[in-house]
Amino acid sequence: MQDTSLDQAIVDHETYGALDRQHILFSTLRKEDPVHWTEPPGFRPFWTISKHQDVIEIERQNEKFINAPRTKLLSIDFETKVRDAMAGRPMLVRAINQMDNPDHAKYKKITHAWFQPREVRHLEDRIAVIARTSVDQMLEKGTECDFYKDVAGWYPLRVIMLILGIPDEHGPRLLDITRAYFGGGDAEVQRGNDLIDATFAYVNFFKEVARERRRNPTDDLASIIATAEVDGEPIGEFETSSYYVALASAGHDTISATLSGGLLALIENPGEMRKLKQNPDLIPAAVEEMVRWVSPVKHFFRTATETYTLRGKTIKQGDHLLLAYPSANRDEDAFESPFAFVADRTPNRHVGFGFGIHACLGLYLAKVEMIAFMRELLSRVDGIELAGEPAWTETSFVGGLKRLPIRFSRLH
Template sequence: MQDPLVDEAIASHKTYGSLEGQHALFSMLRRDDPVHWTEPSGYRPFWTISKHRDVMEIEKQNDKFINAPRTKLLSIDFESKVKEAMGGRPMLVRAINQMDNPDHAKYKKLTHAWFQPKQVRLLEESIGKLARESIDRMLAHDGACDFYNDVVVRFPLKVIMLILGIPDEHGQHLLDITRAYFGGGDPEMQRGSDLIGATMAYMDFFRGIARERRNHPTNDVATLIATAEVDGSLIGEFEASSYFVALASAGHDTTSATLAGGLLALIQNPDEMRKLRANPDMIPAAVDEMVRWVSPVKHFFRTATETSTLRGKTIRPGDHLMMAYPSANRDDEAFEQPFSFIVDRNPNRHVGFGFGIHACIGMYLAKIEMVIFFRELLARVDEIALTGEPAWIETSFLGGLKRLPISFKASEAAMA
């Protein structure tokens, strides 16, 4: 199947500003052409991979399908601008999600222990305090708010600042940079900035953090990164700043997107909301379902290193493959009733955090954050309802809701 309109839609930011639009597109691809050769105007061509099983297989074969040199969908014109801005480098940052082994293993090891369950559990009390403060802020809006902008957009950023040891006064600046960084093609989110400018602002900020930690080390992840050694030498400034950017940006935006999209799903599925309120022990399973449902990471790319065949299509060395995570997470061969939001779904083998060695390093932290947040929310807030149309960010890479207007009533326990 070769249809220019399909190819343009796959690459268009606007497609992802509508849940109905993107899922209609990918449902058609899964049915008719799950390994789809894609040639949108202004972009280098690639294969669009829309089936869950295929995404999993590609993720597992990390030597056969590598991260470098293309990790996300950028136009040819933008790729040229990146190389110009970066002195010939093809990427604005070089974090672990842009690396292949052996570098990937070396750099992931630097912070791996910090994001394991044992370490994250030590943070639960502090995360709980941040969640309570978030609900306090919500209740202060006197029965109505924009749940995304007024409540959840700051909560995961505060958690990231906690583990990095960044003072509160930097919060608004980091939030502004993050929103521009992940604004995609959405003019509301860019706010006069662009991806290159936002990335440079990020890198400049974290260079300052790294220098400060090298001079005054403390017990936090920022110090760990800034003073790390790789192959016997101090981590490079570019790699250190890239590491910071990856943790601060992805750790924030994926979680805030899932929190807001998860609440919207509960509002739109009142039986599931009642089920969850009656059985709070289901919240961890509900969080996984929210990740599947929202799929805040829209894609990552891999590049083939050898010839292979996938569903009858020949993949050649150098071919690029776009793994469409929202599509994989709605695949009826992987999930019963994939278009139903089910808080106690089991099993739930979603790929919202990726899979294999490149699975999100902070996924356990993200899950704990969201579990704690929803426990606090459902215990203190009743009768949540929409008061307007939700709006989704127009971005082909990473994002979720940009507005979620709601009304709510505080529970008796919250008012006591």
Template sequence: MYILDTTTTTSNFDLPNDIAKLLVDPKTYSNRELLHAVYTWARATNPFGRAIIEGFDPFWVATKHADVSAISRDSSLFRNGDYSVVCRSKAAIDYIISVTGSPHIVKALVQLDGDEHQKLRALAQSWFMPDSLLKLDERIRRLARRCVDRLAQYEGGPIDFSRDIAPYYPLHVIMDILGVPSQDEAKMLVLTQELFGGEDPELNRRKEEVTSDNEVLAKNLLAVVEDFRHYFEKLTSDRRRNPRNDMATLLANAIVNGEPISDASRLGYYIIIATAGHDTTSSSSAIAMWALSQFPDLLPRLQADPALIPQFVDEAVRFASPVSHFMRTAAADTEIRGRTIRKGDWIMLCYGSANRDEAIFDKPFEFSIDRKEARHLAFGTGPHVCLGQHLAKMEMRILFEEMIPCLEGVESAGELEMVASSFVGGPKHLPLRCFMR
């Protein structure tokens, strides 16, 4: 149990300095007990407080489900594109602006607003709707069976599920949809880990400690984006010459308002699909396996009633909450919880906190597959709700429909280690022993 220093504040709506600093420290996110101690304190004591941290622009911190949901749904008042959608230091954002001309390292859907966002999102939305995904069921199921066969090769022996199993199944699925050949999947995985794990010394490009208050992180991330750019420029050229039934062909030849989409928009689209399209799913799948190792009654219950697997999947996604936060910028003066928010103010939406909100979830720190209503915000809500949420849930459902009947038991073989990332993260190492039937 953590004792938090909550004594130093400058006003009745500012967060204590130590609490605020923990929210921007990537190490906090690798220690979920500490992270949730911070979130729990904030929800109970100052659910919409202001963080004042040296080296960062001030920002408000939304930790309650109701506030995160309401802000997410009002995209005209709380905008994505006006400032960084990721909480980074002034030095990092200033460096990004000096290179890209904007506070964003890429121009993806999460950095867009209004009509531009809606029209670009519509380009690919039909590919990720349930009716379209039904056509992929058997293809995805074959990949899930391959994943189970791979797991069986480690019968009874220790395996790092997060490193050796979890990434590859959703990676295969999304790269198949995108049109990236199988021989390039390993490159996409490394680039994804370097992008989302930019604050983690085990995963980032330089394999070194990166503090949150300088521009080194920004330089690393922009270098990763440049590698993505080189790769996808070649893929775009190929699909213009040799069109196929894949997302790359769609993006290479996309037209909006009678004009080809910009190179920046195309690159952002490629990157968000090639990274978020698998990383968050692998994190949630790893948490699902962790749950099987921690609660011995869970596996036999799922085997006796496979109809519970979708609820099991949804609870794993809630518990994982792989996207820790997004930022929004107020487009006009407004008021939240009696506090005046000025135009241009920056707001952190804490999804992991919203998904443990005691006002919404009964016993929120328990892993329970008996939650009848899926009200978590792990996929966001409103106009920017995750484009791939139906695919993610389908992938996980099919994986565990194939895996659960084949398992005799799952046991922990070591400590769960989480990625040190204040933005997107999940299990980095999950040592397990899996026994097959």
């Protein structure tokens, strides 16, 4: 099944800004060619993996399918720009989601304990305050707002700034950098920046944070990273900056995308919203369904270290594979009625947080954040409806809605 237009659609940012087009594309692949050799013009070729079972099969074999050297979808021209900008390095950052063992295990250990449930529970009260304040500010706007821009974009950023110990006045700058970083091919979101510009802005911001924490360490996560050692030596400046960028960016856009996309799903499925209002104990399950539904991480790459056969296709050593998470999370063989939003869906074995050793490091914190926010929102807001057309970010990597105009009334 070789089709240049299909291959072009897989890499086209516009595909991911038009959900119907995205779902039709991947439904076709799952049915007709789930392990699809993809040769889009201007890109190095790769296999597109669209089935839930296959994504898990690859993710659990981290020695046979590694992260390096290709971690995300970039055109050949842009890959060249990255190497030029990075003095020959193929990546703008090198965080744990770009590492393989043994480095992956060593660098993950730096913050692993910090993200465990026992530690995150110490933050729950403070996160609840941020959620309450965020809903306060939404209600202060009257009866209408752009939920993504005014609320969902800010809430996870404030949590990130809490755990990193970054003062509030840096919020607007970090928000601008993050939106440009995940803008993909969406000119409206990038606003003249590209991925290289945004990455350098991130790195320069966090260089100052690291210098300050080395001089005056505190008990925040920024200090843990700034003073970390691997194999008895301080970690390098590149790895330090990369760690900050990964935590600040991944912990922001994935959550803002899930909250806004999840709220849209509830608006479009009022029976599911009533279900949550009547039984708030279902909110944790609803958050899992929101992650499945939105799938804010669109893909990661893996590279085969040996020849491997998958669904009768021969994947050669050195071949690259794109793991299509939105497709896996709509797989008819993995989920009953996958195109229905079911707030209390169970079981819900989505791969929205990844799988295996590369599953999201901060997934427990992310769930706590989203549960706290949805509890606050649904307990204080009555009717919520669209006040205009939603719009999705045109990005093939990480993202969700870029506009969600809503009209609402507060509970009396």
